[in-house]
Amino acid sequence: MTPDSDLDELRRNCGYSAIHDFHLPVGLSVDEMQTLNATARDMLPLDRGQTLFSQGRKFGALYVVRAGSLKTYVEGSEGDVQILGFHLPGDIMGIGGLTNEHYPCTAAALERSTVCELRYAQLQEVSASLPALNHQLLRVISGALVREQSHLVLMGKQQAQRRLAFFVRRMSDRYARLSRDPLTLSLPMSREDIASYLGLALETVSRLFGKMESAGILAVNRKSVQILRRDRLDELCGGDIDMA
Amino acid sequence: MTPDSDLDELRRNCGYSAIHDFHLPVGLSVDEMQTLNATARDMLPLDRGQTLFSQGRKFGALYVVRAGSLKTYVEGSEGDVQILGFHLPGDIMGIGGLTNEHYPCTAAALERSTVCELRYAQLQEVSASLPALNHQLLRVISGALVREQSHLVLMGKQQAQRRLAFFVRRMSDRYARLSRDPLTLSLPMSREDIASYLGLALETVSRLFGKMESAGILAVNRKSVQILRRDRLDELCGGDIDMA
DNA sequence: GCCGGGGTTTGACCACGGTCAAAACCGCGC
DNA sequence: GCGCGGTTTTGACCGTGGTCAAACCCCGGC
Numbered sequence: 265m266t267p268d269s270d271l272d273e274l275r276r277n278c279g280y281s282a283i284h285d286f287h288l289p290v291g292l293s294v295d296e297m298q299t300l301n302a303t304a305r306d307m308l309p310l311d312r313g314q315t316l317f318s319q320g321r322k323f324g325a326l327y328v329v330r331a332g333s334l335k336t337y338v339e340g341s342e343g344d345v346q347i348l349g350f351h352l353p354g355d356i357m358g359i360g361g362l363t364n365e366h367y368p369c370t371a372a373a374l375e376r377s378t379v380c381e382l383r384y385a386q387l388q389e390v391s392a393s394l395p396a397l398n399h400q401l402l403r404v405i406s407g408a409l410v411r412e413q414s415h416l417v418l419m420g421k422q423q424a425q426r427r428l429a430f431f432v433r434r435m436s437d438r439y440a441r442l443s444r445d446p447l448t449l450s451l452p453m454s455r456e457d458i459a460s461y462l463g464l465a466l467e468t469v470s471r472l473f474g475k476m477e478s479a480g481i482l483a484v485n486r487k488s489v490q491i492l493r494r495d496r497l498d499e500l501c502g503g504d505i506d507m508a
Numbered sequence: 509m510t511p512d513s514d515l516d517e518l519r520r521n522c523g524y525s526a527i528h529d530f531h532l533p534v535g536l537s538v539d540e541m542q543t544l545n546a547t548a549r550d551m552l553p554l555d556r557g558q559t560l561f562s563q564g565r566k567f568g569a570l571y572v573v574r575a576g577s578l579k580t581y582v583e584g585s586e587g588d589v590q591i592l593g594f595h596l597p598g599d600i601m602g603i604g605g606l607t608n609e610h611y612p613c614t615a616a617a618l619e620r621s622t623v624c625e626l627r628y629a630q631l632q633e634v635s636a637s638l639p640a641l642n643h644q645l646l647r648v649i650s651g652a653l654v655r656e657q658s659h660l661v662l663m664g665k666q667q668a669q670r671r672l673a674f675f676v677r678r679m680s681d682r683y684a685r686l687s688r689d690p691l692t693l694s695l696p697m698s699r700e701d702i703a704s705y706l707g708l709a710l711e712t713v714s715r716l717f718g719k720m721e722s723a724g725i726l727a728v729n730r731k732s733v734q735i736l737r738r739d740r741l742d743e744l745c746g747g748d749i750d751m752a
Numbered sequence: 753g754c755c756g757g758g759g760t761t762t763g764a765c766c767a768c769g770g771t772c773a774a775a776a777c778c779g780c781g782c
Numbered sequence: 783g784c785g786c787g788g789t790t791t792t793g794a795c796c797g798t799g800g801t802c803a804a805a806c807c808c809c810g811g812c
Binding site: 667668708709711712715730 | 768769770771777778
């Protein structure tokens, strides 16, 4: 087996994906990668609406999105829902469960999706012998924290319109990093999900999409959103609060 | 030197404080503690208003509050400020800087305070030989993330009054964990800070304090807040969203 | 094709909380 | 003590965005 075929093998592999999909950009040798792969497990695809883990359940593993997309949310005692985030390929999920051994939120698929599972017990063993991995894990979690804070700024005192503009822009940026066309978004979540995520009413989201469409900034058709004037979108976002 | 005197020495020491003040509750031997202490450095007290680190500056260390209190915030390009959090003794600060080598926010003292510094480079060395420490670090950061998300739920679609009630209750709980009287709060931050933290106008915060006072729930006098009816405070918070 | 239902859009109305302004309060220095 | 400046409180008004409700649209099933 040549080193090249080793690499090919890794590329098809979930552990490699977890590391490589730009969220754990760490210099590990092929050997180390193979060790890590032992901890990763591909999972069956999830259908739309299926949950990956749910609020309160015992923590056991982290998950990396491989294809499709998911949402995470918490449910209040009166059935009220707050969307915490949307997760695209390469995103890591379940980090919140580390603290107290229980997942603090639920993760559900927005469309048919596949994820891979990194059992934490195994991850811990492996990382004991891979100091670089440990550092990268810290960096990833810290990054999630910073993104959360940045979202908090948005929810603080920003106008509804600006919130939506930021949302679209951030999705566009994430598309870019996935080498997808950053001007042609397909948003698999409902208006209600978007509204909850942004702290707005779903009608407001709908109205604002309409407004941005008549302004010639977007072309909106249900789940599909085209960005026609990126410059004017940036204007709407205004002086950036964005640090993530 | 007896083991006891070792422990006493540690107790006076900053590294010990960092670990022990209930945020890194890890089973480390006395030896290991001493190793860790080498990385911790006490710092000069900060005066009210002084900054510990500021947004955009190069990341170098984590900090643990020893006495007093601080706030963290981000500043937008137009001078608008968003408070991210308030930090009491035992709290760890600067985690956000791990991701991209720069602090994403500013930390400033709300009153005369002391902190200790954990230089990250040294912390990394030490943790390479202390796997338990590594795990605890992850747990601490994960905890910060969960708290951030919980705050996000509050900012999502909760009534102004409920936000303030939650704020007071959470402060009370933190007091309890510090073995302070949880019914007698002294809030060193300004109304404006509280308002920004909760996504409200400072007038609204003032009005709501007044309202809760006439309702007989609180006794408010500038920075000092007495909780008279904890039960009714909990009522205001309603079905708990709180998971942190 | 037709019907049914969930998601989405649009409209009319209204309330919560924001904004602007002034007064009151408090601490602090002289 | 007195007066000043910053913070907090209180008041009056108003606007953004939430709520309620109806129409609409698109997709799937029969």
